[in-house]
Amino acid sequence: MKIAYYLPSDIIDNEYFANIAKSDEYTTQEIYKKSGIQTRHKASDNELTSDLAAKAALNLGKEYDIDLGNIDTLLLCTQSPEYLQPATVYQLHHKLNLPKSINALEINIACSGYIHGLLIAKSLILSKSAKKVLLCTADLCFKMFEHSDMAQRILFGDGASATIIEQSNVNKIGQITCGTDGSGFFSMYKKYGGYANPFNAQSQSQMTLLMNGPEVFLFTLREVPNLVRQTLKTNNLNSDDIDFFVFHQANLLILEAITKSLKLERSKVIFDIENIGNTSSSSVPIALKRAIENGTIKPGHKVLIAGFGIGLAWSATIINI
Template identity: 40%
Template sequence: MIKIYNINYYLPKNILTNNCLEKIFPEWSSEKIKEKIGIVQRHITSENETALDMALKASEELLDNYDRNKIDFILFCTQSPDYFLPTTACILQDKLGLRKDIGATDFNLGCSGFVYGLALAKGLISAGIANNILLVTSEAYTKYIHPKDKANRSIFGDAASATIIEKAETSPDYQFCLGTDGNGAENLIVKKGAFKKNFALNPENEFGPENLYMNGPEIFNFTIENIPKLVTNTLQKNNLEMDQIDYFVFHQANSYMLNYLRKKTKIPKEKFYINMEETGNTVSATIPIALKNMMDKKMIKPGDKIFLAGFGVGYSWGATIIEF
C-alpha cells in the first residue's frame, strides 16, 4: 500500500554535552546522566533557528536526489511551530519550490507523531488524494525548557526529519493501532507559547506557563501500562508473531524506559534498536532518525519487517509495521 522511499534528518550545530550540564548542575555528573538516560549529548537550536528552518534543511537535502515535482502532499508534524498561523507546511511548500496544486497541512503530535504521520499518509494514498508524500517532523522543544530545569535539559534535543512516502501497489498492507488518553495532558505540557515573535522565557520562575513541564513518573507509568498492550495488539492485528519481526524501533524516550519496556514485552535485545546517545530525545524525529541510521549502517535488508511504536505527550500512542 505504502513504502518509505528515503529518509533524511537535520541536527542543529550547537551541541550540549553531559560535561556542559555537569558544569551547570555539579550535583549531577556526566557519567550519571549517561547511565541514567543513555544520552551523552544533544543538539540545540540557535537563538534564531526554528522548526521551519530545520525542516527546510532536512527536506532540501532529501529532495536533491528526488524529483520534487512528484510530491503532491506535505504532512508537517510539530509542537513548536514558528507561528500559530499560517501553517508551517504551507511556508515549507513555498521555500522548497514545490508545485502549488498540492496539499499541505500541519498536525500537532509529539512522540507518536511519526507513526501518526504514516497513518495519515496511508489514508491519503488509499483515498487517491496523493501518491507521493513528504512527511516532516521537526521539534525545537529546548526553546521551551527553563535554564534551571536539569531533568528536561538532559533529555531533550532538537532535530528535524524528512521522509518520502510513496504509493506501492505490491507493498504489504500493514495495519495501525492508535490510542489516546487526554486525561494525561497535564503531565507533559507547555501552557503558553509559540515563539517566532516576541517569545521570551522568564528565568526567575522555575516553571512558568511558557516552560515545558513534564511529570516524569506519570509519563513512565503511562508508558508501562499502555505500550506492552500496544505491542501485543499490533502484532495480533497484523497476524504476526514476535519472531517474525526483524527489528523493533520505539520512540527514543530514554534508555531506562526503553530497556524496561524491552524486558517487559520480552523483545530480544538483538532486535531492539536504541539510538539516542548522540541526539537525545528529539520527540517526533526519534523514530525516523533511528531508521535512517539503521539504513546507513545497512542493518535493514529488503523485506525486513520493522515494528514502529511511538508514545508520549497527549497522552498519545501508535504502532505499525513497515517494510523497505
C-alpha cells in the same frame, strides 16, 4: 519508504549541564547513567522549526534524486510552531519553493506523531486523494526544555526527518494501531501561550514544557507493551516474525523497561539515543534511518515502529523494508 534526516551542527555534551547544575546528582557520569545520553544536537539561534524540516527534505531530495516539486501533499508534524497561527507547514512550503497546487497540512502531535503521519499519508493515497506525500517531522526540543528542571533538560535534542510515501511503497506500511488517553493531558504540556493561559509577562520560563516524569514513565509501561501486542495481532504476526523494533527514543530507562516487559531480545531493539537524545516525533524515523545506514536493518526486514508520549497518545505499525 525513502527517509532522510537533519541534525543541527551544534552539539551539547553532558559537561554543559554539569557546569550549570554544579551538583553531585548531575555530574557528566551521573547524567549519562540517568539518561543513556552523551551528546545531543542544538539548533542555532537563527534556525527555526521550518528550517530544520526544510533541510531534512532537501537531504531527502539529494540522497534519492527526488524532485520535491512533484509531490502533491506536504505534511508537517511539530510541537514547536513558529507562530500560533497560521501553521508552520506554510513556512516550510515557502522555504522549499513548492508549487501552489500542493496540499499542506500540519499535525500537532509529538512523540507518536511520525506514525500518525504515516497513517494520514497512507489513508490519503489509498483513498486516491494523493499520489505522493512528503511527511516531515521537526521540533526544537532543546529550546522547549531549556528552562525546565535538569531531569528533563538533559534528555532532549533538536532534529528533523523527511519521508516520501507514494503509491509504489504505501503497501510496505502495515496496519496502524493508535490510542489516546486525554485524561493524561496535563502530564506533559506547555501551560502558557494559548487562550487558557495567555502570556502575562516577558518571562522565558513561560515558554517551557512541563512534564511529570514518573507519570509519563508509568503510562509508557501501561500502554506500550499492549500497543505492540495489538499491532502484531492486527497484522497477523507474532514477535518472532519481527526482525527489529524501533521505539520512540525517550530515554534509556524507558527503552530498557519496554524491552524487558515484552521479553524482547535486546539485539532486536534499536537503541539510538546516546548521541542524539530525545527528538520527539523525529526520533523513530531518525533511529530507523540510521539503523539502515549502518547496515543493521536491511532490505527484506520487517520492523515494528512505535511512538508514544504527550497527549497522551500512542501509535505503531510494521514496515517492510
